[in-house]
Amino acid sequence: MDTVTILGLAAAACTTFAFFPQAYKVYKTHHTRDLSMPMYVIFSIGILLWLVYGIIINNLPIICANAVTIVFCIYILAVMVKNRGGKT
Amino acid sequence: MDTVTILGLAAAACTTFAFFPQAYKVYKTHHTRDLSMPMYVIFSIGILLWLVYGIIINNLPIICANAVTIVFCIYILAVMVKNRGGKT
Numbered sequence: 001m002d003t004v005t006i007l008g009l010a011a012a013a014c015t016t017f018a019f020f021p022q023a024y025k026v027y028k029t030h031h032t033r034d035l036s037m038p039m040y041v042i043f044s045i046g047i048l049l050w051l052v053y054g055i056i057i058n059n060l061p062i063i064c065a066n067a068v069t070i071v072f073c074i075y076i077l078a079v080m081v082k083n084r085g086g087k088t
Numbered sequence: 089m090d091t092v093t094i095l096g097l098a099a100a101a102c103t104t105f106a107f108f109p110q111a112y113k114v115y116k117t118h119h120t121r122d123l124s125m126p127m128y129v130i131f132s133i134g135i136l137l138w139l140v141y142g143i144i145i146n147n148l149p150i151i152c153a154n155a156v157t158i159v160f161c162i163y164i165l166a167v168m169v170k171n172r173g174g175k176t
Contacts, residue, residue: 014134034122046102
Protein backbone atom coordinates (compact mmCIF):
# COMPACT_ATOMS: atom_id res chain seq x y z
CA MET A 1 0.00 0.00 0.00
CA ASP A 2 1.46 3.38 -0.98
CA THR A 3 2.00 6.31 1.42
CA VAL A 4 -0.80 8.39 -0.12
CA THR A 5 -3.38 5.61 0.39
CA ILE A 6 -2.22 5.18 4.01
CA LEU A 7 -2.62 8.96 4.47
CA GLY A 8 -6.18 8.76 3.11
CA LEU A 9 -7.03 5.80 5.36
CA ALA A 10 -5.57 7.61 8.41
CA ALA A 11 -7.70 10.66 7.53
CA ALA A 12 -10.82 8.47 7.19
CA ALA A 13 -10.07 6.71 10.50
CA CYS A 14 -9.74 10.06 12.33
CA THR A 15 -12.93 11.61 10.95
CA THR A 16 -14.83 8.34 11.58
CA PHE A 17 -13.76 7.57 15.14
CA ALA A 18 -13.71 11.22 16.28
CA PHE A 19 -17.43 10.85 17.04
CA PHE A 20 -16.81 8.05 19.55
CA PRO A 21 -15.57 10.34 22.41
CA GLN A 22 -18.55 12.68 21.82
CA ALA A 23 -21.02 9.76 21.86
CA TYR A 24 -19.30 8.41 25.02
CA LYS A 25 -19.51 11.83 26.73
CA VAL A 26 -23.23 12.05 25.89
CA TYR A 27 -23.70 8.48 27.18
CA LYS A 28 -21.96 9.31 30.49
CA THR A 29 -23.45 12.77 31.17
CA HIS A 30 -26.70 12.72 29.12
CA HIS A 31 -26.00 16.46 28.61
CA THR A 32 -26.49 17.78 25.09
CA ARG A 33 -27.42 21.45 25.71
CA ASP A 34 -24.31 22.88 24.01
CA LEU A 35 -24.55 20.56 21.00
CA SER A 36 -26.18 21.90 17.84
CA MET A 37 -29.26 19.94 16.75
CA PRO A 38 -29.05 21.26 13.13
CA MET A 39 -25.41 20.09 12.99
CA TYR A 40 -26.31 16.52 13.90
CA VAL A 41 -29.37 16.48 11.60
CA ILE A 42 -27.40 17.79 8.58
CA PHE A 43 -24.35 15.63 9.40
CA SER A 44 -26.50 12.46 9.73
CA ILE A 45 -28.18 13.18 6.37
CA GLY A 46 -24.69 13.68 4.86
CA ILE A 47 -23.41 10.40 6.32
CA LEU A 48 -26.50 8.56 5.01
CA LEU A 49 -25.88 10.03 1.53
CA TRP A 50 -22.20 8.96 1.74
CA LEU A 51 -23.38 5.46 2.68
CA VAL A 52 -25.75 5.26 -0.32
CA TYR A 53 -22.98 6.71 -2.55
CA GLY A 54 -20.51 4.10 -1.24
CA ILE A 55 -23.00 1.28 -1.88
CA ILE A 56 -23.74 2.50 -5.44
CA ILE A 57 -20.05 2.85 -6.42
CA ASN A 58 -19.26 -0.32 -4.41
CA ASN A 59 -16.47 1.31 -2.36
CA LEU A 60 -15.91 -0.68 0.85
CA PRO A 61 -13.87 1.99 2.77
CA ILE A 62 -16.63 4.60 2.19
CA ILE A 63 -19.32 2.09 3.25
CA CYS A 64 -17.45 0.97 6.40
CA ALA A 65 -16.37 4.47 7.56
CA ASN A 66 -19.86 5.91 7.22
CA ALA A 67 -21.63 2.84 8.65
CA VAL A 68 -19.59 3.36 11.85
CA THR A 69 -20.07 7.15 11.98
CA ILE A 70 -23.85 6.94 11.47
CA VAL A 71 -24.20 4.78 14.62
CA PHE A 72 -22.49 7.43 16.79
CA CYS A 73 -24.40 10.30 15.14
CA ILE A 74 -27.83 8.69 15.41
CA TYR A 75 -27.15 7.86 19.08
CA ILE A 76 -26.14 11.48 19.88
CA LEU A 77 -29.16 12.77 17.93
CA ALA A 78 -31.51 10.38 19.75
CA VAL A 79 -30.31 11.61 23.17
CA MET A 80 -30.68 15.23 21.99
CA VAL A 81 -34.28 14.60 20.89
CA LYS A 82 -34.99 12.82 24.20
CA ASN A 83 -33.47 15.78 26.13
CA ARG A 84 -35.48 18.39 24.23
CA GLY A 85 -38.31 18.31 26.76
CA GLY A 86 -36.04 18.41 29.80
CA LYS A 87 -33.56 20.91 28.24
CA THR A 88 -30.67 18.91 29.75
CA MET B 89 -22.91 15.48 -14.32
CA ASP B 90 -24.34 12.05 -13.49
CA THR B 91 -26.70 11.30 -10.58
CA VAL B 92 -24.06 9.39 -8.59
CA THR B 93 -21.62 12.34 -8.70
CA ILE B 94 -24.41 14.71 -7.62
CA LEU B 95 -25.17 12.32 -4.74
CA GLY B 96 -21.49 12.39 -3.68
CA LEU B 97 -21.37 16.18 -3.88
CA ALA B 98 -24.59 16.48 -1.84
CA ALA B 99 -23.07 14.16 0.77
CA ALA B 100 -19.86 16.24 0.86
CA ALA B 101 -21.86 19.48 1.15
CA CYS B 102 -23.86 18.12 4.12
CA THR B 103 -20.86 16.80 6.07
CA THR B 104 -18.92 20.03 5.34
CA PHE B 105 -21.54 22.63 6.22
CA ALA B 106 -22.99 20.66 9.17
CA PHE B 107 -20.30 22.27 11.33
CA PHE B 108 -21.52 25.78 10.59
CA PRO B 109 -24.57 25.66 12.96
CA GLN B 110 -22.34 24.23 15.73
CA ALA B 111 -19.72 26.95 15.20
CA TYR B 112 -22.50 29.59 15.15
CA LYS B 113 -24.00 28.21 18.41
CA VAL B 114 -20.56 28.34 20.06
CA TYR B 115 -20.09 31.91 18.74
CA LYS B 116 -23.47 33.01 20.16
CA THR B 117 -23.38 31.24 23.55
CA HIS B 118 -19.63 30.70 24.14
CA HIS B 119 -20.74 27.47 25.87
CA THR B 120 -18.75 24.33 25.06
CA ARG B 121 -19.14 22.26 28.24
CA ASP B 122 -21.07 19.41 26.57
CA LEU B 123 -18.75 19.25 23.54
CA SER B 124 -16.04 16.60 23.54
CA MET B 125 -12.51 18.02 23.32
CA PRO B 126 -11.03 14.68 22.08
CA MET B 127 -13.67 14.63 19.30
CA TYR B 128 -12.63 18.05 17.99
CA VAL B 129 -8.90 17.29 18.34
CA ILE B 130 -9.19 13.95 16.46
CA PHE B 131 -11.61 15.39 13.90
CA SER B 132 -9.35 18.40 13.20
CA ILE B 133 -6.33 16.09 12.72
CA GLY B 134 -8.47 13.98 10.34
CA ILE B 135 -9.56 17.05 8.35
CA LEU B 136 -5.93 18.25 8.13
CA LEU B 137 -4.90 14.80 6.82
CA TRP B 138 -7.77 14.91 4.25
CA LEU B 139 -6.53 18.36 3.19
CA VAL B 140 -2.95 17.10 2.69
CA TYR B 141 -4.35 13.99 0.90
CA GLY B 142 -6.47 16.21 -1.38
CA ILE B 143 -3.46 18.43 -2.20
CA ILE B 144 -1.24 15.41 -2.98
CA ILE B 145 -3.78 13.71 -5.27
CA ASN B 146 -4.79 17.16 -6.61
CA ASN B 147 -8.53 16.65 -5.96
CA LEU B 148 -10.25 20.04 -5.77
CA PRO B 149 -13.54 18.86 -4.11
CA ILE B 150 -11.57 17.17 -1.26
CA ILE B 151 -9.39 20.29 -0.84
CA CYS B 152 -12.37 22.71 -0.83
CA ALA B 153 -14.64 20.64 1.45
CA ASN B 154 -11.93 20.15 4.06
CA ALA B 155 -10.59 23.71 3.83
CA VAL B 156 -14.08 24.92 4.82
CA THR B 157 -14.60 22.33 7.59
CA ILE B 158 -11.20 22.99 9.20
CA VAL B 159 -12.12 26.67 9.72
CA PHE B 160 -15.27 25.74 11.71
CA CYS B 161 -13.46 22.99 13.67
CA ILE B 162 -10.46 25.12 14.62
CA TYR B 163 -12.80 27.93 15.74
CA ILE B 164 -14.85 25.56 17.96
CA LEU B 165 -11.64 24.02 19.33
CA ALA B 166 -10.15 27.47 20.07
CA VAL B 167 -13.24 28.49 22.09
CA MET B 168 -13.10 25.14 23.96
CA VAL B 169 -9.44 25.70 24.87
CA LYS B 170 -10.24 29.29 25.95
CA ASN B 171 -13.16 28.01 28.08
CA ARG B 172 -11.10 25.30 29.79
CA GLY B 173 -10.15 27.58 32.68
CA GLY B 174 -13.65 28.95 33.20
CA LYS B 175 -15.40 25.57 32.56
CA THR B 176 -18.11 27.40 30.56
